[in-house]
Amino acid sequence: MIRPSRVVICTAQDDQGQARITVTAEIDRELVEKLRQHVQAVVRAGARFVVLDVSEVRRCDPIILNLMSWAQHRLTARQGMISAVGLHPCKLAERAPYSADPGAAATVTLLR
Secondary structure, three states, X not given: OOOOOOOEEXXXXXXXXXXXXXXXXXXXXXHHHHHHHHHHHHHHOOOXXXXXXXXXXXXXXXHHHHHHHHHHHHXXXXXXXXXXXXXXXXXXXXXXXXXXXXXXXXXXEEEO
8 A cells, every 4th residue: 555655643642541643644554553552652651532533544454443443452441442533434445354353342433
């Protein structure tokens, strides 16, 4: 997948346990790994509610769903959740199948 030369992942977290991660690039497997690092950082810092804003993303690898499932599994332990803004099925590339962690209690909320 071709990405623009400028990739921006912006993370903001407040002291109320809320975090927002905004991505402005096409998301491929490599970028999902960088995104996982941002999610891990906010979870380690105590976030309970994480919003993943991909509204500026035109296409993304379906593996992002695995990342969201992984995050939800960890956030459920602290009665939290991850939600996505701007994630639409049309944005998901059709290359890789989705295979969620069977042990994860995933609830993915798609917001517009």
